[in-house]
Each structure stands twice: as C-alpha cells, then as structure tokens.
Amino acid sequence: MSHSANSNRRRFLRSSIGGAAAIGVGSVIPDCLVRAVASEGNRDERILVVVQLSGGNDGLNTVVPYADDAYRAARPKLAIPTSDVLKCDDDVGFHPSLSGMHDLLANGQLTVVRGVGYDQPNRSHFESMDIWHTCRRKDESRPDGWIGRFLDTQTNDSGGDVAALHLGREQQPFAIASEKIRVPTMKEMSEFQLQGRDRQSLRSLLNANVATEPNPLAKNASEPNDLLDFLQSSTTSALAASQRVTEAAGSYASDTRYPDTELGQKLRIVAQLIDAGLTTRVYYVQLDGFDTHAQQPATHAILLRQWSDAISTLVRDLDTHGHADRVCVMTFSEFGRRVAENASEGTDHGTAGPMFLCGRGVKAGIFGNRTSLTDLHDGDLKHEIDFRQVYASVLKNWLDTEPLPILGGDYKTLPLFS
Amino acid sequence: MDRMKPLDPQWAWQTFAPSNERPWNRALAAHLYRRAGFGASVEMLDEAVSREPAEMVRQLMAQNFEANEFRETADQLAQTILASGDAKKLSAAWVYRLLLTPTQLLEKATLFWHGHFATSAEKVNDAHMMWDQNRLLRQHALGSFPVLVQSIAQDPAMLIYLDSAINRKAHPNENFARELMELFCLGEGNYSERDVQELARCFTGWEVKNKAFRKNRYQHDTESKSILGSSGDYDGEDGVRVVLKQPFLELFLARKWYRFFISDEPEPSDELLQPLANVFREHDLQIAPALEMLLSSNLFFSEHAIGRKIKSPVELVVGTLRGLSGTANTQVVSSGLLQVGQGLFYPPNVKGWDGGRAWIDSSTLLGRANLIGKILDDDVTRFSGQKLTDYLGDRGITTALEAIEYFEQCLFALPLDDSTKSRLSDTFSVTAAEPERQLRSLLHACSSLPQYQLG
Numbered sequence: 001m002s003h004s005a006n007s008n009r010r011r012f013l014r015s016s017i018g019g020a021a022a023i024g025v026g027s028v029i030p031d032c033l034v035r036a037v038a039s040e041g042n043r044d045e046r047i048l049v050v051v052q053l054s055g056g057n058d059g060l061n062t063v064v065p066y067a068d069d070a071y072r073a074a075r076p077k078l079a080i081p082t083s084d085v086l087k088c089d090d091d092v093g094f095h096p097s098l099s100g101m102h103d104l105l106a107n108g109q110l111t112v113v114r115g116v117g118y119d120q121p122n123r124s125h126f127e128s129m130d131i132w133h134t135c136r137r138k139d140e141s142r143p144d145g146w147i148g149r150f151l152d153t154q155t156n157d158s159g160g161d162v163a164a165l166h167l168g169r170e171q172q173p174f175a176i177a178s179e180k181i182r183v184p185t186m187k188e189m190s191e192f193q194l195q196g197r198d199r200q201s202l203r204s205l206l207n208a209n210v211a212t213e214p215n216p217l218a219k220n221a222s223e224p225n226d227l228l229d230f231l232q233s234s235t236t237s238a239l240a241a242s243q244r245v246t247e248a249a250g251s252y253a254s255d256t257r258y259p260d261t262e263l264g265q266k267l268r269i270v271a272q273l274i275d276a277g278l279t280t281r282v283y284y285v286q287l288d289g290f291d292t293h294a295q296q297p298a299t300h301a302i303l304l305r306q307w308s309d310a311i312s313t314l315v316r317d318l319d320t321h322g323h324a325d326r327v328c329v330m331t332f333s334e335f336g337r338r339v340a341e342n343a344s345e346g347t348d349h350g351t352a353g354p355m356f357l358c359g360r361g362v363k364a365g366i367f368g369n370r371t372s373l374t375d376l377h378d379g380d381l382k383h384e385i386d387f388r389q390v391y392a393s394v395l396k397n398w399l400d401t402e403p404l405p406i407l408g409g410d411y412k413t414l415p416l417f418s
Numbered sequence: 419m420d421r422m423k424p425l426d427p428q429w430a431w432q433t434f435a436p437s438n439e440r441p442w443n444r445a446l447a448a449h450l451y452r453r454a455g456f457g458a459s460v461e462m463l464d465e466a467v468s469r470e471p472a473e474m475v476r477q478l479m480a481q482n483f484e485a486n487e488f489r490e491t492a493d494q495l496a497q498t499i500l501a502s503g504d505a506k507k508l509s510a511a512w513v514y515r516l517l518l519t520p521t522q523l524l525e526k527a528t529l530f531w532h533g534h535f536a537t538s539a540e541k542v543n544d545a546h547m548m549w550d551q552n553r554l555l556r557q558h559a560l561g562s563f564p565v566l567v568q569s570i571a572q573d574p575a576m577l578i579y580l581d582s583a584i585n586r587k588a589h590p591n592e593n594f595a596r597e598l599m600e601l602f603c604l605g606e607g608n609y610s611e612r613d614v615q616e617l618a619r620c621f622t623g624w625e626v627k628n629k630a631f632r633k634n635r636y637q638h639d640t641e642s643k644s645i646l647g648s649s650g651d652y653d654g655e656d657g658v659r660v661v662l663k664q665p666f667l668e669l670f671l672a673r674k675w676y677r678f679f680i681s682d683e684p685e686p687s688d689e690l691l692q693p694l695a696n697v698f699r700e701h702d703l704q705i706a707p708a709l710e711m712l713l714s715s716n717l718f719f720s721e722h723a724i725g726r727k728i729k730s731p732v733e734l735v736v737g738t739l740r741g742l743s744g745t746a747n748t749q750v751v752s753s754g755l756l757q758v759g760q761g762l763f764y765p766p767n768v769k770g771w772d773g774g775r776a777w778i779d780s781s782t783l784l785g786r787a788n789l790i791g792k793i794l795d796d797d798v799t800r801f802s803g804q805k806l807t808d809y810l811g812d813r814g815i816t817t818a819l820e821a822i823e824y825f826e827q828c829l830f831a832l833p834l835d836d837s838t839k840s841r842l843s844d845t846f847s848v849t850a851a852e853p854e855r856q857l858r859s860l861l862h863a864c865s866s867l868p869q870y871q872l873g
Contacts, residue, residue: 122606123596123611123614124596124600124606125767125768125769126600126606126769127606127607138606138607166779169759170766171759171766171772171776172776172779182779182780184779184780184781185779185780185781185782186780186781187757187781187782187785188781191757191781191784191785191788192780192781192784193784194784194787194788195788195791195792196788196791196792196795196862197795197859198791198846198859198862198863201845201846201859201863202787202862202863202866204845205841205842205845205846205863205866206866206867206868208841225725225726225832225872226683227682227683227725227726227727227728227774227775227872228725228868228869228872230775230778231728231778231868231869231871231872232868234778234779234780234783234868235783235868237780238779238780238781238783238784241780242780242784288767291581291593293580293581293591293592293593294581294583294584294591340589341589342589342590342591342592343584343585343586343588343589343590343591344581344584344585344586344589344591346581346591348591348592348593349592349596378611
C-alpha cells in the first residue's frame, strides 16, 4: 500500500513540475515543488480531519441511552424506539442512520467520547462555537484558534504545501485562524483557480504586485493598514494554494464510491489530497443544519446519515489506500440539546454531547460514563469530560505536540489512541 | 494589531468641516458614496464636491423613501420573478435596485438590516415571504428601530427561519427570544438564560398560519413573566418593549454601525461609541439622527475610516459598476454574489455576515476576480448604455494610463502608487486592435488587486 502511495506521489510531482514549466507560470510553483521532493519524508506524518456539526447536534438521539427510562420520559415524541436503535452494548446504541459508524465501531475504528462539554456552558451558537474553536472565553483575548496555534508550532518543513485546508462554502472556522499563517479555503475545485482569457497575465501581475511592493500604500498612509497586508498575504497564499491543490487532486483514482452529498464530495477531495502526498496536517469540513428546534426527527435522520455515510466511506477509502493508520477523523458540535423535547417536536439549545474519533489509530469503544439524565443543571446535561481533554489527547498522542501552550491550560489526556 | 492611538470621542463625532489640510474633494465624496451607498460616477462626485459635505449627507438622509416611478419599475420586475416562485432568482430583483436606485443610502441601510435581522430563503423557502420581509426592512431602514423590531417579531419569514412558526405554552420555543436579545438588540452576555426562558413565554401563541402571522390566544401563556429585572403578564409586544429599554441596546447598535459604515478594525472602545449611542437613545431609538451624526463626523471623513474596510462582495461588484454608470445581467451578478459569499436572501446564518476579514479567503479572492471577469466578459455589461471604449472616449480617455488614473478617481479608496500603475499599463496595454476587450481586461486587472478590495 505505501509503495503505491509513494509512486503515485512521484508521478504527481513529475507531472506537475513538467506542467508548470511548460506553461511558464514563473518561479513560485516549481520552487515549492522542489522543496516538496526534498522533504518527502514528511508524508508519513499523521493527519487530522476535523468535522464540525454546526447548529448543536442532539447527542442524546445520536448515541442513544436506550435502556434509560429517563430518556423515554423526557422524549415522549422524539425518543428513538428501542427496536430501531443500533445497539453498541446493553446501555447505548446509535441512531438508525448511523449504520456506517456502527460498522466502524465493530471494525475497531471508532471511539465515542461521551458527555463532552465545559464549565458554565454558553448556549449561544456563536459564543459556544467560539469557545470550542479558541479554547478561550469571551472576556479573554482571542486572536487565533486552537488549530491555528498548533500550525504555528510546526516548523516550516511542509514542502510548500498548505499547512491546513478548509473545504466548504461556509465562512472559515475560527479554529484555524492563525496570527502567522493564512489557511486557504476551497469552496469547489472548479472555482479554485483564476479563470478567463487573461488568467496568466493576471496571475503574474498579482504575484509581482505582492512580491515587489509589500505595502505600496505605506507612503500615502500615515498609519499602517493591517487590512492591506492581510489582503496581500492572502492573495499570495491563494495563488500558490490554488495551483498546488488543483494539481494534486487531479492525479487520483479510487474505486470507492462516495455519497453524492456535499460532505461526501468534500471528503473525497480530502482523500485525493492525502493520497497525492500533500503534507497538509489538518483538513476541516463542516455540516450545517443541526439546530433542530422544530420537526427534528426527519431532519436529524438525514443529517446523521449524511455524516455517517461520508465519514465511514472516507475511512474505508483511506484504508484501501493504506492511509487509515495515519489519519484521524474527529467530529464535534458546539453543544448538545436540551434533555426534554419542546412542543414543536424539536429540542432547544443544551450543553454536553458526544465526540467521535475515527481511524485505525484510535482505541475503539465507547469512552466515558453514561451521562445522568436526571441529575441535570437547568434541564441540561452536566458534562463529564472537558472538550480540551479530547483536544489535548489529539495534540499529544496523535499530532505529537505539547498541548499546554496551545490550549492555555493543563488538560489531562485520555486513553483514546492505541 | 491595535496600533491606533485612542481617539478623542468629542473630536470624533463633531461635524466634519473641510480645511486646507483636508479639503472636500472627489476622494472624500467618493468615500461618502461608497459607504453611505455603493459608488458614484465622476460626474456625480463633481456635483457632490460643489456642495458642502454636511449638505450632501442631509440630502442622502432625506432620500428615505423611493420615488414612485422607480419603486413601481423595481417592484414590477420582482413580481415577474415572484410569479416563478424561485427565491434564488429573487435576489436578481434586489440587484436591480442596488445597481440603479437613486436612493443609495436607503438601499445600503436595507442591506445592513438584512444582515442584522438575517433570514435565509434556504430555510424559509418562500420567495413571497422573503420579498415581503425585504419591503419591511426598506420601509423602516431609516425609521424607528422599535417599530422595526416589533414588525420583524411578527414577520412570517423571520418566524419560520427561527422555528417560531409554532409556539405552544406547554413548551415554549426559545429560539426567537434568544436571538432577539443576543443578535438583534443587546449582544451576548447582556441577559441570562433565565431571561431567554421567560421571554420565550411572552411569544407563546404567536404563530404563522396560512403564510400570515397570527396570535393564538389558546396557546398564549398568560401568567406573569420576569425579564431583565421587570415583571408582568407580558405578551410578545411587551416582551420586545422590555428588551428595547435595556441600556446595552444603543451601544450594541452603535458598534454594529461603526463596523458597517466606518471601519472593520480595530474594535472601537465603548467610550468612543458612547456619544453615538447617546444620540440614538435620546432620539427614542430613531435610526436617522444617529446615522446622520455618524456620516457627517470627523471620524467618518478621517484616515481612520477611508480604506479601512474590506469591501463586501456587493460593495465590490455594485461599486465597480456604479462608479462607471454600469449595468449588467442581474442574474449573473446575483448568482455570482452567492458564489463569493454574499447571496442576497441567503445569509450564512442568523448572525448574518461577519464582514471584515471574514469576507476573504483563498476561494473568495479567486472568486471575486473571476466574478468581475465574468461580468466584464459579458456583452450585456454596458456603461451608461455604451461600450467601455465609448464611455471613456467621451471623457477624453484613450490610453491605458489615462484609464488607470480615471479608475483610481472613481473606484479606488486609496491612491495607487506609480510602480503599480506602470506595471498595470505594461501588462494590460490598450491598442487599436481590440480596445474594448483590452480596456475591460485592464479594469478586470485593477479590480483584482489586493488594494481594490479595500473600500
């Protein structure tokens, strides 16, 4: 497996060097490809794929405490019937949409962390998401996100590849904001390059504009314009990333059929880029729509199926290409939902919820105690595990990085990896 | 990041008076049009320069309703689209207004409120409701904030968007109550979870039935509620009134206006914003007096504001066209805006567009360049009904360098340096062979520069 990945990468590097020279795009790309060849050793580094379920996923109807009477009492309309639950043990099972995840668990490639949250939970989508992204509260300075801080610790040996990549139409997640690096976002492969007749001259104009004049307006403005610096570095990064990523994704063949959903197609590109040997350490994708205040059952079932099918396909595909032992897929949501259902056949904002880690490297199983459905705080679950403990475990045991400076506190790691 | 010296609030909000160091000229007039609207041709700038800045602001403020003739044409266009029922196409009807309205500030403020009371057709899935909400926002855009909030609280599109089309007293739905305080009026942290639950009870019985708002008294919780320190057997209107009385409100809105009209960053201090907030409160939360103070201020016409915002996709595209009296295929513009992150009627979530740096990532940067390229590549795109060659030719402009300097006047927030100009004119020269295509390519190149993304 690793042999085929290796030759695949060489083929890609050869073809893109040739291609770049042939169309004469200037010095930027060949240069970074040369460095990529030199640092080929990096391709064995571990990779993290983050999947964000936006809107607040109903954890109780995802990992269902089907044997708990309190569950049925709190959810007269929304409880998943015991006969439909995909059982994991005598206590809990999965929502019927999660057959893919259920298989991963059986194959030893999934660990579920139950009851994850934080002290004094905030029930605003945006504030809670910011807390998950930055590990800081609102009254603290928050210039960057936890993944951004991780990227800052990495020495610049990524061979010119992007350090991290966000795929999707949504705004960039705060988690990948860094004070040093611009993480690119790719909305769609076809749009991720300059188009039109003049694209070559435009590309060289924009590259030259940035290269020779870091701040052409400096003499006209009495105060430095940070926004302009930001726009210029973003332009350089966009041009470089666009060329590199588009070429890398072109050279991939897989027999695995991905679900025809946005998430499925995004994860297919992630697999392509990993297989092409990009040294990118973190990929970030989102699935929105989990804010199920009303008519929850149908929506939730569809979303969970999209999530489970796409993730399990990715893990299977990575397995066939020999990458599953170096890729971990981590899923989280900004909060769980209220234990009791509301009158609109939905649930309101809550607190703790489950997290999911998939791949060959994880220690499979259901981790953490069953969260009590009767010992509640203001109608919401009390968390058992701080989300930063999961981050700390991922940073230390998966990404081989000291978590303390990144998380801003000493969080105890959990035995989530084998 | 915060390298700016603290600004003196008293100086900041005084009415700007032009001086020898800071004369009232095309550059400042263009800044006013870019922020209080979308952009203006050189002729409009010259007309503005012949008046005083404060007079110009008053004139913009006075245009707080649409002239009948324009409204009828714009609405007629919308009606044709509504007949098709496709909300995706509806945004083209709004683009028509953005490109052609004579009342630019009214339209800009309507866009502000669309981002503030963000509602997405993605979920509402009803073009008529979205259009009705758009009319509501325009009607009150420069009017009374309390009336605007009370209206939006009963707006069917909003209630559907926030899952509040059904509100039963047994289990009140908290979504609308929460966002009313967090995103529309007070800001996160200025209320408790208990306030959310109590306020939600006020809205029980409010529902959307047959696409219209109504109150179902059988589902209204008539018991006493206790919100933000006051209590009574409040209904929804009372609940809104309690929220509107909170002293955090005026500062919350002042901060949002600052970010929308003045500067993305650094974050202004409460102290700087307080005079603006006070004017808003002292005028019973009327929007116009606060905006007039903001737009005529020293701060607004200072270097702390000029070029200190990243253009939104709407500002970028509509501004480029309006600066050259341009018109384009509205469907191409509206679907392009969605691609680069500002689909009209399709905000990303209930918080609206974050703006500032959030507009920019590698995809949207490439997408912005590609979108303007596509619009300029389209023969339908005209400038005052003419080819670009003829439009510029009528103004005595034939060479690449002349064109660059003309664009600099009406399109760029900050002046271009000489080396950028010469690189532009070297790479995108204009010859007799195909001047139209070359001029359009040159405009495309100018609008793709990093510095052009500043407004």
